[in-house]
Amino acid sequence: MTFGRIDPTPLRFYDFIQPLSMVKYLSVVIPAVAYAMVFLMSSVLVTVEIPQLFGEAFHFNAQQLGLQFLAIIIGSVIGEQLGGVLSDKWMTLRARKGARPPPEYRLWLSYIGFILAIVGYVVFLVQTKNAGTHWNITPLVGAAIAAAGNQIVTTVLITYAVDCHHEEAASIGVFITFVRQIWGFIGPFW
Amino acid sequence: MFENCGLVISAGIGVALMAGVSALPTVLLQWRGQSWRMKHADYVQ
Numbered sequence: 001m002t003f004g005r006i007d008p009t010p011l012r013f014y015d016f017i018q019p020l021s022m023v024k025y026l027s028v029v030i031p032a033v034a035y036a037m038v039f040l041m042s043s044v045l046v047t048v049e050i051p052q053l054f055g056e057a058f059h060f061n062a063q064q065l066g067l068q069f070l071a072i073i074i075g076s077v078i079g080e081q082l083g084g085v086l087s088d089k090w091m092t093l094r095a096r097k098g099a100r101p102p103p104e105y106r107l108w109l110s111y112i113g114f115i116l117a118i119v120g121y122v123v124f125l126v127q128t129k130n131a132g133t134h135w136n137i138t139p140l141v142g143a144a145i146a147a148a149g150n151q152i153v154t155t156v157l158i159t160y161a162v163d164c165h166h167e168e169a170a171s172i173g174v175f176i177t178f179v180r181q182i183w184g185f186i187g188p189f190w
Numbered sequence: 191m192f193e194n195c196g197l198v199i200s201a202g203i204g205v206a207l208m209a210g211v212s213a214l215p216t217v218l219l220q221w222r223g224q225s226w227r228m229k230h231a232d233y234v235q
Contacts (some may be wrong), residue, residue: 026226034212041204049192049208103227107220114213121208122201129197153212164227190191 010046019174027103031157032176034110036183038153042117042146044184047072048123050143053128058135071140072147075120082112083155103106103163106156113152120146 004045022028051065062066089111094101124143131139158176214232 025230027219027223033218034219037211038208043206045204053192053197102224104223106218107216107223110216111213114208114216118205118208121204125197125201125204157216164223165230176221 001140013050015057018147019171019178022168022175024134026174028141028161028168030163032179033183035153035157035176037119038114038150038178040179040184040187042121042150043072044187045148046121046143051158054135054139057128057131057133061136062071068140068143073142075147076151078144079113079116079151080155082148083109083152083169086112087154088154103160106160106163110156110160112180113149113156117146117153118149120144120149 021031047069050068054060054065054068058064086109087106092100092104094105120142124139124146125142127136127138127142158173161172161176167174191203197205
């Protein structure tokens with residue numbers, strides 16, 4: 001077995017920062033920012049705060065805290081299946097009526113994701129407060145809904161951004177991930 | 191944030207942020223996205 005580079009073109013420093021040039025496309029920047037904010041609230045915040053809030057309120061040990069995250073797994077899996085299937089079905093359904101629809105048509109689905117993420121996030125926080133000192137499942141239902149919404153938003157927005165600029169697909173993926181990671185890092189400091 | 195504002199107000203902050211930074215710009219994107227793309231004339235959809 002031999003190892004070697006797939007593409008022998010020499011690496012340049014610019015190759016590493018080229019994805020940042022995606023900032024010139026508004027149809028990439030807006031999905032990146034929108035996705036980053038939803039990711040921060042419905043994924044990062046929920047994940048970081050479950051140990052924090054549940055640990056304080058319910059005095060959970062590590063194992064109990066770990067089990068809480070099952071809700072996020074379930075929510076994410078459901079959301080990803082929904083998001084992927086819906087996204088393509090939506091576009092093909094529209095295509096049957098006439099010419100291939102513009103990428104913006106896909107964005108109708110993102111609102112479902114936003115609503116789920118917002119509702120799930122609110123349910124999570126409000127129900128955690130209402131739970132007092134006795135754990136119940138309702139905050140985790142909120143966490144699962146938020147995770148599902150997050151996945152739908154992810155799928156729809158990234159697909160849209162790549163749809164808009166096919167030739168830059170790889171850079172768009174890197175750029176959106178970069179924005180998301182930075183946002184997700186800075187957010188919890190508040 | 192949770193210590194200063196409490197959970198319920200933080201929920202409100204989150205809703206405002208997600209609505210204002212994510213949902214509303216997506217509305218704008220859906221409205222204007224096609225013309226923004228056309229301006230980058232190297233790729234026409």
